[in-house]
Amino acid sequence: MNIGDRLKEERERLGLNQTALAQIGGVGKTTQIKYEKGTSSPDSAYLSAVSKEGVDIFYVLQGQRFAPPSGVDGGENATIDVAQLVRIVERLDAIATEAGKRLPATKLIEIAADVYNYLQQEEEGAQDDEKLNRTLKLVVNR
Numbered sequence: 001m002n003i004g005d006r007l008k009e010e011r012e013r014l015g016l017n018q019t020a021l022a023q024i025g026g027v028g029k030t031t032q033i034k035y036e037k038g039t040s041s042p043d044s045a046y047l048s049a050v051s052k053e054g055v056d057i058f059y060v061l062q063g064q065r066f067a068p069p070s071g072v073d074g075g076e077n078a079t080i081d082v083a084q085l086v087r088i089v090e091r092l093d094a095i096a097t098e099a100g101k102r103l104p105a106t107k108l109i110e111i112a113a114d115v116y117n118y119l120q121q122e123e124e125g126a127q128d129d130e131k132l133n134r135t136l137k138l139v140v141n142r
Contacts, residue, residue, distance in 0.1 A: 003060060003106070004038035010055045011036075025050045041105050044093040048086045057089075061109040080116075088112045088119075088132065095136045103140075111139055 001009075011021045022032035025046040034040035042050075051057045059065050089112040096103045103111070115135055 001063060002038045003041065004036045006060045006063060007042070007055075008036040010050075010060055014054050016053075021050060021053075021055075024053050043105065044089055044108060047105065047109070048090055051082055051086050058085075058109055058113055061106045062113075081120075084119075085112060085116050088115050088136070091132065092136050092140070095133070096140045099140050101140060115139065 011018070014021075016024075018032045018036070019029050022029045025032070025042070026049055027035075027046055031040065035042050035046075047055075047057045047060075056065060089108060092112050092115070093103070093108060096108075115132075118135070119132065
């Protein structure tokens with residue numbers, strides 16, 4: 001199963017048609033079709049927008065449901081702060097762009113998930129904007 005297949009699966013899970021998810025993601029229906037066929041890849045703006053409507057972007061890109069941080073119960077009560085994850089993805093993309101680097105969507109979400117998990121282990125790390133920026137700059141410039 002590829003990114004397009006998983007994106008289609010998520011769209012169907014949410015009960016949306018291609019036109020509706022395309023509008024949510026800020027793209028046209030033709031682009032949505034290309035994403036689902038695997039002939040084009042979504043960018044961070046699209047992923048950010050659709051994640052706000054419930055699309056599991058980590059699953060779409062990595063083929064795995066998002067795992068909770070170490071030491072956190074991964075049962076039914078485990079939740080992901082989607083807004084925080086999206087914020088990390090957006091900042092990571094912006095910092096990479098400033099550094100003149102283009103990260104593929106799969107690498108972007110993989111790094112963002114690692115940073116998210118790291119910050120969730122820190123008591124105040126998830127809310128510290130300066131720490132987030134320093135962490136992302138280190139990751140991008142390594």
